[in-house]
Amino acid sequence: MPRKFTNAEIADIMRLMAVCYEMEGVAFKPAAYERAADAIAALGEDATLMLKQGGTKELMEIDGVGPAIADHIKSLSEKGDFKEYRSCRSRMPEDALELISIPDLGPKKVKTLYDRLKIETVKDLERAARTGKVSSLPGFGKKSEEKILKGIAMLKQAGERRILADILPLTRELERKLEAAPGVKRAVTAGSVRRRQETVGDLDLVVTASQPKKAMDAFAGFDEVREILERGDRNLTALLKNGMTCDLLIVPDEVFGAALQHFTGSKDHNVVVRKMAGDKGLKLNEYGLWRGARRLAAGTEENVYRALGLPYIEPELRTASGEIEAALADRLPDLINYGSVRGDLQVQTDWTDGSSSIEDMARAAMKRGLEYIAVTDHTKTLFMAGGLDEKKLAKQAKEIDGLNAKLVQEGAKFTLLKGAEVNIMKDGKLDISDAALAKLDFVGAAIHSSFRLSRVQQTERMIRAMKNPHVDAIFHPTGRIIHRRDPYDIDIEKILKAAKTTGTALEIDAYPSRSDLRDAHVRLAVKHGVKLVIDTDAHHPDHLDYLDYGVAIARRGWAKKRDVVNTKDAAALQSWLAVPKKDRR
């Protein structure tokens, strides 16, 4: 039996197939493989599991996966390979995908480099470029050789995609400075940042200005900018000091909506929308929606969509995964709004591994307009965090009672809920007695060890915890940490079904490097009617600011306000929690 392929691995193989056909000038196949790769990468469940459960027929339910690619995945999971993949590898450079990630190198140029200079790896390429061998090739010159070397250096520095929360403050600062620049009217970040994708590769800003040149000059002088890589009449690409690239598009204010729509993407969403325009005898580009030479709409995104017969589609939904169909049928979800989470149900304090006292966390939450927090310190088997036992939990409860009384006296409308982040042990038992849990207002359970259990064991372990009548929610259900730890192996469909039948909520942990559940899981949870909670997992007062990153994930997963339990006010939440969990609606 070959080892199991993850969705990311399958997606990479499909991308390689796309590159292979692209290199050889095959028409349409590259786009088809690319599309399948994107769809598989964004999937909420394991493709190999889908195959096991429903065969290739189940795989063909995925948009962009047809009989051929479904067969390839089947062959991959049974034999670890497939014929076309083998054959492609034999006629491509070893590190084709990495070579193509170098700016200005695409499949065709990589093929030339491979055919003429036997370049297999980035190292090979760097050596060849340094010795001037690249510039003698057809289609290459001195300049492209320099660009390649620069691109390799940039790639080494830029590293992986950045976490949204690390980048959003920077984009807000750039917007602010641009809007203060001479002649600039508006500056808005588009691209994956605007769609609130969990990670970001580069930045796109749409700017409206009367004098593009002046705006670009101002931008070039910003502290954040290291150097200008390219500059046209109304567009500019810069390398920022943090190693990311940033694209600026400057348009007249009257086409702002069309430009924003175009640069917000996603690419796949735009493909569908433009196809729709084409079918109606119209043309959509970054300057507007056109019938021949007549411009029908351009000023706002709303107008552009409306002129196409569509309602406004929120940026978070623009992924070409059914939002257009839903829009046409007037069935777009009424998405949960930013700022609508009323309280944070996972907060750690200095009773365990948090930085601050319960009171400080409460006051920080009040300052941010929250109405309640649940104090959810770790429990006893999490030794490294100094987890609480039943006795300490009782002691903490007394302190919380005292603080609540104090807050009432002050006239503050704020409630501290007694809670815990209970440790789920290897066998699915909890490390705190039911009697102690019964005294708490809100119990989250989480896995912090034995990450490598088999899928069956890990799934059973979590379901056992969910069957406990006191466990209100499962915290960070998949355990992944972006760039650091893969999710543990669980059967998400089974978990969702168990969550539904036991009445256990699943958490969207908004702590940016967790972002767990992720968007695709949320969408499945909503489909199954599973309740969600959005928490920050705050270990410091500043972390409470992360709530809206959780809302972003919920929105990307099509969640409505009523899907998220802690959009209730404190009183409503408490009466909801008072109902036995299997009867909660």
Place this chain on the structure above:
DNA sequence: GCCGTTTTCGGCCCGACTGTTTTCAGTCG
């Protein structure tokens, strides 16, 4: 290779820029 209020064949988004061209291919978003 995929897909279908043009559904089993014939289509498949659009524009700009760059460098190496002498009219355009390749790359990118």
